Amino acid sequence: SAVISQKPSRDICQRGTSLTIQCQVDSQVTMMFWYRQQPGQSLTLIATANQGSEATYESGFVIDKFPISRPNLTFSTLTVSNMSPEDSSIYLCSVEGQGGGQETQYFGPGTRLLVL
């Protein structure tokens, strides 16, 4: 499986500010995904990021709040804009497996965000 890293691993931010989270993969992947895990909750898909096209957002998530970039096949960023305490969550990126294992998604270590 691919090795996935995220930066920052955690952050504490003030309301009204924005934070950009980076996701780096050690191999080229077609599809990258961004998830949110609110405290004590399960994972919810925010959007799918494909290189060379705009991200596809799930119901309840909009580009103005969560802009995503996918400049190449190994990197993506998620920005959490105009943050409020309700945005306090773990944000995880994931990628599809390679070599015939595309049905499986592998996850990064997550970014723990606390908004005050």
Next chain:
Amino acid sequence: AQSVAQPEDQVNVAEGNPLTVKCTYSVSGNPYLFWYVQYPNRGLQFLLKYITGDNLVKGSYGFEAEFNKSQTSFHLKKPSALVSDSALYFCAVRPRSGAGSYQLTFGKGTKLSVIP
């Protein structure tokens, strides 16, 4: 719409005893089925998956899961629990084809505590 139910918020088991973490799903067709584990302050780690074939799937760390189509269940099992197995376990499903077939739907998670 697809959904996953993990009926137990928490499962407690004594070290050395067998453990079961339950999962049932609702999705049209024959989905892909997954188990992930999340250790404290860590991202999600892939444990095992059901694609096709033998209903008993073996995965990492001695875990296995049994696919039961008639009961639409995919319970996670381990013959002998270790204290180090204490973590949060997520069941997930994904359609094999069609629109949104890339989308993983997660259960709400089950906290496993293995008591020494």
